Amino acid sequence: MSTLTNDDGAMLQLPATLAAGCAESYGWTEEFTARAITGYRQFxxxxxxxxxxxxxxxxxxxxxxxxxQQHILYTTHYAKACKDYTGGHTMEHHPEVGLDNNNEAESTNKTERIKTTQLGMKSLFGRNKMDAEIWALDSVGDGEQQNIYKSKKRRRLEA
Structure with a gap:
């Protein structure tokens, strides 16, 4: 099974306060936050x-x-961590992709990317190393299950 390091043996560096920021922003327990961060490193x-x-x-x-998204808030750290981990690349993030339910091509693309991720995760880490709750990709965007992951701020705005 693969480790979470790059070819040089380095792990993706994360800000020391990332876990606290996630727990505070999203109302997560310490245990769930640690699992989500492991999932992020896997991804x-x-x-x-x-x-x-x-x-x-x-x-x-x-x-x-x-x-x-929480890691990206540390813009300078994120850029340096990506470049150090990848050998000079920044990992772009497009959270808006797949959010337009009226755009069939965009929704199809998101579905294909999810399938690729599921297959890649199983291949790279094995089914045993995939946290089912963290990697519940089929629930992305699905009502009640999605609410587990929403930030406190988003929940307040929707109320």
């Missing part, structure tokens, strides 16, 4: 292996998406 490792720098091949789960 970034898969992106590295597939060289998905422009975010056209893979799609994260809802929990991984939240960690990714």
């Amino acid at each position: 970034m490792k898969l992106k590295l292996n597939l060289e998905d720098w422009d975010a056209t091949q893979l799609a994260p789960s809802a929990a991984v998406e939240e960690v990714w």
Whole structure:
């Protein structure tokens, strides 16, 4: 099974306060936050292996998406961490892709990216290393399950 390191043996560096930021922003427990961050590291490792720098091949789960967005808030750190981990590339993020339910091509693309991610995760890490709750890709965008991952701020806005 693959480790979470790059070819040089380095892990993706994360800000020391990322876990606290996720827990606070999303109302997650410490245990769930740690699992979501592991899922994020797995996703970034898969992106590295597939060289998905422009975010056209893979799609994260809802929990991984939240960690990714939190990491991006540390803009300088994120840019440096990506470049150090990938050998000079920034991993682009396009959270808007797949959100337009009226755009069939965009929705199909998101579905294909989710399938590619599921297959890649199983191949790279094995089914045993995939946290079912964190990698519930089939629930991305589905009502009640999606609410688990919404930030406190988003929940307040929707109320």
